Amino acid sequence: MSKAERTPDQKKGAVMKKVLMQITVNGDGYEVAIKPNHTLADLLRDDLNLTGTNIGCGTGDCGACTVLLNGEAVNSCLVLALDAAGSEVVTIEGIAKDGKLDPVQKAFIELGAIQCGFCSPGMIMTAKDFLKKNPKPTKEEATEAISGNLCRCTGYVKIVQAIMEAYKYA
Amino acid sequence: MKEASALLRKLGDGALVYAGGTDIIPRTKFKKLAPAHLINIKKIPGLKGIKLNKASLTIGTLTRFNDIIFSDIINKHLPILAEVAKGMASHQVRNLATIGGNICNAAPSADSAPILIALGSKVRIYTPKGNREVPLEKFFRCACQVELARGEILTHIIVPLPAKGTGLAYRKHEIRQALEIAITGVAVALDIKRGVCKDARVVVGACAPTPLRCKAAEAHLVGTKLGPEDLEKAARSAAEEIVPISDMRASAEYRREMTAVNLKRAVEDAKGRAGA
Numbered sequence: 001m002s003k004a005e006r007t008p009d010q011k012k013g014a015v016m017k018k019v020l021m022q023i024t025v026n027g028d029g030y031e032v033a034i035k036p037n038h039t040l041a042d043l044l045r046d047d048l049n050l051t052g053t054n055i056g057c058g059t060g061d062c063g064a065c066t067v068l069l070n071g072e073a074v075n076s077c078l079v080l081a082l083d084a085a086g087s088e089v090v091t092i093e094g095i096a097k098d099g100k101l102d103p104v105q106k107a108f109i110e111l112g113a114i115q116c117g118f119c120s121p122g123m124i125m126t127a128k129d130f131l132k133k134n135p136k137p138t139k140e141e142a143t144e145a146i147s148g149n150l151c152r153c154t155g156y157v158k159i160v161q162a163i164m165e166a167y168k169y170a
Numbered sequence: 171m172k173e174a175s176a177l178l179r180k181l182g183d184g185a186l187v188y189a190g191g192t193d194i195i196p197r198t199k200f201k202k203l204a205p206a207h208l209i210n211i212k213k214i215p216g217l218k219g220i221k222l223n224k225a226s227l228t229i230g231t232l233t234r235f236n237d238i239i240f241s242d243i244i245n246k247h248l249p250i251l252a253e254v255a256k257g258m259a260s261h262q263v264r265n266l267a268t269i270g271g272n273i274c275n276a277a278p279s280a281d282s283a284p285i286l287i288a289l290g291s292k293v294r295i296y297t298p299k300g301n302r303e304v305p306l307e308k309f310f311r312c313a314c315q316v317e318l319a320r321g322e323i324l325t326h327i328i329v330p331l332p333a334k335g336t337g338l339a340y341r342k343h344e345i346r347q348a349l350e351i352a353i354t355g356v357a358v359a360l361d362i363k364r365g366v367c368k369d370a371r372v373v374v375g376a377c378a379p380t381p382l383r384c385k386a387a388e389a390h391l392v393g394t395k396l397g398p399e400d401l402e403k404a405a406r407s408a409a410e411e412i413v414p415i416s417d418m419r420a421s422a423e424y425r426r427e428m429t430a431v432n433l434k435r436a437v438e439d440a441k442g443r444a445g446a
Contacts, residue, residue, distance in 0.1 A: 039195070058199060059195070059196040059199055059200070060192060060195070060196055060259075060260075060262070060263055061349055063260065063262060066262050069265075072236075072265040073261060073262050073265060074262050074265050074266050075260075075262045075263060075266070077195075078190075078191055078192050078195045078196070078263070078266060079191065079266065080188075080191060080195070080208075083188075083191070083210065083212075126261065126262065129261075130261075145261070147260060147261070147347065147348035147349070148259070148260025148261050148262045148263065148348065148349060149260075
């Protein structure tokens with residue numbers, strides 16, 4: 001969902017010029033002309049057609065837009081696209097290897113951690129970041145790990161379980 | 171730094187310093203801010219990282235809250251700061267949000283300020299005429315405003331290392347356990363020798379336009395053995411000293427009650443950690 005380009009406070013007729021930037025997403029290099037007030041989430045979805053990353057709240061409160069920026073989980077709705085110039089981004093589209101699902105994806109699917117699927121990419125990317133440091137978490141640790149991700153369908157039970165058991169699907 | 175400062179002065183009110191963006195972006199989306207220019211300071215060298223000095227830590231303004239949480243220096247010498255950071259926002263936000271940004275955004279409810287003030291921290295500021303240092307306690311002008319002239323940039327936070335026998339605690343009263351803004355946040359620093367409180371700093375957030383030092387409450391603790399009556403007196407005192415508002419999160423009366431409750435809890439926490 002693209003936000004309005006001009007606020008009432010900005011002068012009428014003053015249109016923001018696009019700026020050229022380079023970015024690597026899921027291992028592929030891109031050159032994109034982007035307006036300075038667009039976020040990384042906008043860039044991924046609108047300019048690169050990588051719509052796996054979802055925008056829920058757009059203000060960093062729901063985690064649906066979580067991607068890995070230089071290896072770290074961030075809310076892509078809070079990162080200005082130009083600020084990610086020169087960076088490496090990994091999205092949900094980038095974690096399957098050679099057509100095979102990532103173990104976290106497999107765990108989510110097989111344990112029933114996905115219902116409507118809107119929160120799932122963000123949950124999985126958060127889990128990927130978390131499991132790097134703690135591959136066999138306790139229930140409390142897995143629960144805390146997703147405290148920046150909201151789900152309205154599942155009640156979190158299966159999501160937490162999938163994160164705890166993802167290592168079994170490697 | 172010179173360039174950033176000059177740009178800020180030249181562009182005036184329409185320009186904001188941009189670091190993590192975790193306050194500027196949401197506030198802009200909510201139409202609370204409409205910056206014409208953002209000055210990205212993230213590539214300026216020397217503003218990141220945590221340095222251990224003999225009696226203090228120097229924390230660069232661009233240090234992110236996850237950098238603080240995972241820092242060996244912090245976990246060894248000032249673990250309370252990691253504890254406070256863990257209660258802020260979310261993991262994803264903490265990978266972006268900077269301590270300098272949190273301080274300069276100066277939300278009355280910000281979590282980093284109370285404990286940093288209780289520790290006696292100072293901030294170092296770049297000015298075109300040279301650096302200056304200000305006690306953090308004096309750095310907050312009013313809600314969402316710090317004592318920075320146009321063109322000045324916060325560069326470092328200097329935190330004195332607590333002496334042996336100091337107990338530190340922060341109790342954040344909140345409705346949910348993550349991505350939550352404090353209803354009241356009580357930071358306590360106690361110097362305890364042989365069971366007697368020699369010095370106390372009590373700083374409350376979210377109950378005044380700026381973080382508030384509750385000196386009358388402190389006076390009720392100093393010289394005592396921090397028994398239940400002492401805690402009760404200090405708690406009642408803090409509840410009177412703060413100037414909370416009623417807003418969507420809580421009424422002023424609730425904030426007074428919860429400040430009293432959390433002051434007692436924070437003092438008990440700090441007592442238990444003083445170990446002198």
